[in-house]
Amino acid sequence: MFLYLQVMDKHRLPCYKDEEAVVTLIAGAGGTIPCPGFNCTLSTSVTWYKGNKSISKMHRANCVKNGGLQLCTVSQHDTGRYFCDKHFVEQGVQWTFRRPVAVTAIPFEEVSASPRITLPDESAPQEVELGERHTLSCLVHFPYEVNFSPQVQWYMNYGDKGGKRNLMQTESQQCNRVTFEEYLVTTEALIQQVTALHLKHTYTCMASNSAGISNVTVKLKKKIKEKWPSLISYPIASLLLLAGIAIVLRVKWLELQLIYISRLQSEKVDADEKEFDVFFSYVWTSPHHEAAGLTRSAQSSPNSHDSPSPFEPFNLEHVIDNLRPPEVVIPMVLEDLWGYRLCLMERDMPPGGAYANDVVHAIRRSQILICVVSADYLSNSNAVFVLESGIQVLLQSSTLKILLIRTSRTSACFEQPDSPLPSVVQRALKVLPSLDWNLGQTESATGNFWRSLKKALPKHRVRSHFP
Structure with missing residues (x-):
């Protein structure tokens, strides 16, 4: 038995294209993944795969029409790399031509809601210590966007709302996709040393996307240190007494x-x-x-x-x-x-x-x-x-x-x-x-x-x- 191997230039292959096909589908609706180069031959025999698993073995509602894979209802799990195998015969040689398709499932095409800020709470002033550093943190929930580019900034406001506003330097910003439909962005600004002047200003976190702008404004207040008169007089004795009782109980627990x-x-x-x-x-x-x-x-x-x-x-x-x-x-x-x-x-x-x-x-x-x-x-x-x-x-x-x-x-x-x-x-x-x-x-x-x-x-x- 003999095996003949024929090597051909890829550009001479039928239905060849260099670029990879990309398809975006909307979750909750039906969608079609076309097979690239399906019409370049007369054959209509096509087999679809997701990764290395045949679609026919995945037990989900679908069908193949005109070579394209039709999904009855798209979900977030449909994101992935698909392959369509087209089978045809040319000059007595049976060919299987595979083309990849990159599929991305998205929750929606257009954003209809503005960002949602969950931190800070504008109803509760933040306590600070004079002479110490203080970090202002802003947690913003952004709805999914195809071209996501979050915009979150901290501003220092002088006087009333109509007063002067200065953009604060951002220390760090982290972005994580927490659900299929939402991102969480954390942005921090740092006050190197809190002074009495900082207590007179207000601080605004502003977030925006293509649907709108959201903002939250907070104030700072001086932290009042709590005093414990009963412990100030005998702090060392109290600690030694508690430590001694704990040691005795630990050592003598079995005997007790x-x-x-x-x-x-x-x-x-x-x-x-x-x-x-x-x-x-x-x-x-x-x-x-x-x-x-x-x-x-x-x-x-x-x-x-x-x-x-x-x-x-x-x-x-x-x-x-x-x-x-x-x-x-x-x-x-x-x-x-x-x-x-x-x-x-x-x-x-x-x-x-x-x-x-x-x-x-x-x-x-x-x-x-x-x-x-x-x-x-x-x-x-x-x-x-x-x-x-x-x-x-x-x-x-x-x-x-x-x-x-x-x-x-x-x-x-x-x-x-x-x-x-x-x-x-x-x-x-x-x-x-x-x-x-x-x-x-x-x-x-x-x-x-x-x-x-x-x-x-x-x-x-x-x-x-x-x-």
């Missing part, structure tokens, strides 16, 4: 929230909506407490045969005599003696579940979270997660209460645990309600502890219909 929710805000909680009275969180006491008269085998080991676990029958006298740690004593007192329903992780958490989700769910289903906080507790990531989750639940819903039982308040490990605590936990430890547990304390102190604990517990227990 926790204090309000946990101590001041009191919401009635329906015990029927809860599954547990108490979520009890602790870690087993480490061997370093032997110096205080405790041994892990005798007091805190969950596998010890000499001391009962938290789940054995409660014997108050036996427990106190042996100075058992709080993670052993408190669960037995709460459940066996006082009848509260406890959630203990090793006993009541379902095995094989999602640990984080199960912990948060159990906390939400409890009336109060009690954490036995010690150096071992704050060094245990799982225990810290429980406390942090409880704090987040407390901030979201005040139906939960949190109580900390501190067992080693003066311990260096408590002040500076091995692993850095989350910021929310560090700040919450300072403000959450707490009780102190001291091994070997007096009988009076022990009685005060149990009375305070009883007072902090929920007044209404959950019903037994929960599984």
Whole structure:
């Protein structure tokens, strides 16, 4: 298969013209876009395009008559570059001759309205400061014109309306077409330094087009500076006070929230909506407490045969005599003696579940979270997660209460645990309600502890219909 390429001088081509066709159409009416050179051949086959898209695929009302494209109703969107492809055969060669047409849709041919000035407002004098610069701005809306050439000027008027008028120098002028039918022109004139003499003159913005002239005249008045006697005497002190309050609120906002929710805000909680009275969180006491008269085998080991676990029958006298740690004593007192329903992780958490989700769910289903906080507790990531989750639940819903039982308040490990605590936990430890547990304390102190604990517990227990 062979392809023959013939190169011809453009002036020898049939229907050739150098100039580009230009057509202007009026929006809202019908219009015709003629095809240049349509009558130079006998063929009447013409295809129209707008850009690279065929007019036949544009789904709009049109037709082709005598080679011209007839638009039933012209709109502003019809502005663009069109092409007509004329097809004919000459000397056995099939030709497609394309001619461009530049089309502009306009809203109307003749302007019937004068410009409209929206700024300045002649009913309101402009305030100025003596010795300062002042800019006079004039915003004018011009209707569309085919040959648009906006004329906007500022004039300074001396005395009455019949007095002398001087043209002011224009600092800047901007012109933007804001709609299909309208332009917005902004013109500014500058007074370099306002004097008392300027207050005696008036200033006129004048705009004109082929339909007419519009103008607006304004006056200047001296700006009165407002005085604040109450702040003049103590301006620095007032600013420092406001800044100090803002800084304290920003830094202490979390602590203030926790204090309000946990101590001041009191919401009635329906015990029927809860599954547990108490979520009890602790870690087993480490061997370093032997110096205080405790041994892990005798007091805190969950596998010890000499001391009962938290789940054995409660014997108050036996427990106190042996100075058992709080993670052993408190669960037995709460459940066996006082009848509260406890959630203990090793006993009541379902095995094989999602640990984080199960912990948060159990906390939400409890009336109060009690954490036995010690150096071992704050060094245990799982225990810290429980406390942090409880704090987040407390901030979201005040139906939960949190109580900390501190067992080693003066311990260096408590002040500076091995692993850095989350910021929310560090700040919450300072403000959450707490009780102190001291091994070997007096009988009076022990009685005060149990009375305070009883007072902090929920007044209404959950019903037994929960599984």
